[in-house]
Amino acid sequence: AQSVTQPDIHITVSEGASLELRCNYSYGATPYLFWYVQSPGQGLQLLLKYFSGDTLVQGIKGFEAEFKRSQSSFNLRKPSVHWSDAAEYFCAVGPFKAAGNKLTFGGGTRVLVKP
Amino acid sequence: AAGVIQSPRHLIKEKRETATLKCYPIPRHDTVYWYQQGPGQDPQFLISFYEKMQSDKGSIPDRFSAQQFSDYHSELNMSSLELGDSALYFCASSLEEGPGAFFGQGTRLTVV
Numbered sequence: 001a002q003s004v005t006q007p008d009i010h011i012t013v014s015e016g017a018s019l020e021l022r023c024n025y026s027y028g029a030t031p032y033l034f035w036y037v038q039s040p041g042q043g044l045q046l047l048l049k050y051f052s053g054d055t056l057v058q059g060i061k062g063f064e065a066e067f068k069r070s071q072s073s074f075n076l077r078k079p080s081v082h083w084s085d086a087a088e089y090f091c092a093v094g095p096f097k098a099a100g101n102k103l104t105f106g107g108g109t110r111v112l113v114k115p
Numbered sequence: 116a117a118g119v120i121q122s123p124r125h126l127i128k129e130k131r132e133t134a135t136l137k138c139y140p141i142p143r144h145d146t147v148y149w150y151q152q153g154p155g156q157d158p159q160f161l162i163s164f165y166e167k168m169q170s171d172k173g174s175i176p177d178r179f180s181a182q183q184f185s186d187y188h189s190e191l192n193m194s195s196l197e198l199g200d201s202a203l204y205f206c207a208s209s210l211e212e213g214p215g216a217f218f219g220q221g222t223r224l225t226v227v
Contacts, residue, residue: 036218041223042220042221043205043218043219043220043221044158044205044207044218044221045218046217046218090157090158094216102148102160102163102171102173103148103150103158103207103216105157105158105159106157107157108157
């Protein structure tokens with residue numbers, strides 16, 4: 001069964017500092033990997049996704065993520081955090097080329113940004 | 116660009132009532148997913164449809180049913196509502212190549 005672990009429930013970072021959110025997955029085959037961001041009371045916005053190819057993926061809002069197969073990880077990074085990045089971030093995994101099959105989400109990491 | 120549209124955005128129902136949530140996928144997307152996100156929880160998969168056929172099923176209660184119509188929009192029907200059904204319900208859509216789903220803004224259902 002597929003699973004996603006986000007070890008950090010909360011992260012507090014100062015504005016302008018770098019941010020890294022950890023994501024580890026368990027999956028028996030080549031996965032699709034995603035990062036979503038959710039502001040309070042809002043929907044899920046896709047930041048980036050990885051299917052294949054270059055293991056460093058660029059996303060929106062200055063985010064990037066690196067797929068490391070050997071570590072079963074897909075960590076999200078941003079070099080300089082803005083106050084508007086305060087939100088909850090979800091890592092998700094889905095099956096490769098399987099139409100209609102579900103995404104499995106991690107528990108989320110809530111990011112707080114200090115001025 | 117067009118996104119996934121969900122209606123209504125907010126819904127308040129009493130216990131034992133029924134509710135219908137609607138989802139309009141991104142144009143040309145043929146796959147629709149429904150997720151339920153309880154307070155402080157991560158989204159949990161309920162059910163999905165590919166080309167109007169149910170393709171996967173998660174932890175969806177028997178009181179809930181869903182379908183995808185010929186225009187690819189989908190409806191989630193919820194009956195005998197319980198307080199525990201209060202949650203944010205997301206619809207997502209994708210092309211058949213994979214589950215890379217784009218989510219709607221969600222419908223916040225409150226059962227009182």
